Amino acid sequence: MSSTTLEPRTERSGAAVRPPKKRRPPVLPWTLLLPSLVVLGVLVGYPIVRLVVMSFQKYERAQLMGQPAEWVGFDNYAQVLTDVDGFWTVLLRSFLFMVVCVALTMLIGTLVALLMMRLGKGFRLLVSIGLLLAWAMPALAGTVVWGWIFDSDYGVVNNLLTKITGENWLGHAWLINPLLFFTVATIIIVWGAVPFVAFTMYAGLTQIPGEVLEAAQLDGAGPVKRFRLIMVPYVRSIITVLVVLSIIWDLRVFTQIYALQDIGGIREQTNTIGVYIYQMGMAQGHYGLAGAISVIFVFIMLAISFYYVRQTVREEEL
Template sequence: MSAADTTTPAKVPPPRQAPPPPAVPRKPGRTRTSKDTAVPWALLAPCLLILALVLGYPLVRLVTLSFQKFGQSQLWGFQPPESVGFDNFSLVLGDGEFWAVVVRTIVFAGGSVVFTMVVGMLIALLLQRVSGWVKTLVNIVLVASWGMPIIVATTVFKWLFDSDYGVFNALLSKLPGVDLIGHNWFASGPQGLAVIMLLVVWGAVPFVVITLSAGLTQVPAELEEAARLDGAGAWGVFRYVTLPILKPIIVMLTTLSVIWDMGVFPQVFVMRGGHPEAEFQLLTTYSYDKAFVVNDYGQGSAIALLTVLLLLGVVAVYMRQMLKIGEVE
């Protein structure tokens, strides 16, 4: 073996690491002061004050009355209000009529919401496929119907379904084998509530259509075209492209519709001449009758408070759905 073979190979030094990039100096920011925090609250103060006066005081008064015995004697000052604890709630919750009204209200509100959303979605989709002047004309009609006062709309529907002079009965009677001349739609609760539900849907559809039409303009045409190229039909494009994009709007509209339809009062009150029968009672009219017809303001307030709590449950579901949508996005 030669001497060259016995020499120890030279060690290769490790590669030098690049120095870290210099830190970018931060721009000096202005320190947040208490004045900066107070300005937004000062701007919100008038609105919060109005809300406290308009909503806060009645709600506090409602809660107070629900725990008191408060009738005509207490109203006129002959006797002081008497605290009864949860007796009003016990009487209301133990009354079978109250639970019948709750079920009737939920069915009525649920049916109204479903029909409102389905009809509103169909009209909104149809407006995307018509010419400009037709779309403008339909929007004018929708806004006009939406702006009609509830009392006027209720009076019109009351005339349309009148048993003697109603146009609806006359039109249906022209169909073969149909004879509805003189038919009274309000002789039974289900038929009468169906007419009132139609009135509620008629008044709520314009808002849903206008809102959904605005949402449909945000659906990218590229996604719809790509879905069609992949073999999706009209239903597939709507289900997998349009519906997911419109989901936040649909959740919002559904929640608002539930709240509004659970609080229906003038439609029932005016349609039944100010004296809704037992088959037409909803939570709002039932609470009104207990307070101002029977003059038991304590039980009427308890029913109203239970209605508020039921609606707060709907709002909680809405907030949970919106938070889930925000997490997915």
């Protein structure tokens, strides 16, 4: 991507300085790019090709063991796209869940970053350590611990509620209601995602020149105005990257949901797209169908990323 956007510029500047010459193939850049291209080709390219091929085949467990797969054209895609109760419901659910998670992650992350700018050295270190610990926690371990916190019989939450309200909350199942299941899931995901957003935002916000903010203050801009009109435009590209990353991470979330479904809840009412693909492929052995869902999903993600990336590039060029 960077090569295509940068190319016209070098061409232009070359034309201005030197008289036109015969173009030689740019050997050096491609040589330098080669190692990473090979790695990307093996790690990203091959799986994608395999996935796309598989999505046009009837690929079940027997095919895993070497039986030839039968080509079925667009059958898998047709089956997925007409499955309203399955695919579309799960997709809609994933989107709603993603929107809530991204909004909360960005909001809390930014607030924590702003807090860190105001804090003294000691407290800032304390907050940083706390964030780092949450960030370092593997998703699976984190989910299991949160599962214990919300455990029906022995969980902290139920015990506290019993003590505070005086009513018997023990045995209350938090995960059985899909809405509450996703509330717990949101807590787990936002808790795990805030540190990255907070650190990145903090890094960005501290780069804003102090004199600009000071000038704005002298001109009578209040804290809200300074944030909205000075700080946000300065870190806009960072925000864009963070939002795109969060959208993609939260859309394809797997570990947290999968582990939480083991702890409790009703699977068919709590599947998100990542878990759904896994169930279709790994659990039931319909690899062709799962492949088709994955390809559709990749296109959706590409569309989202493309929109935001183009948006950024356009703003840069203004």
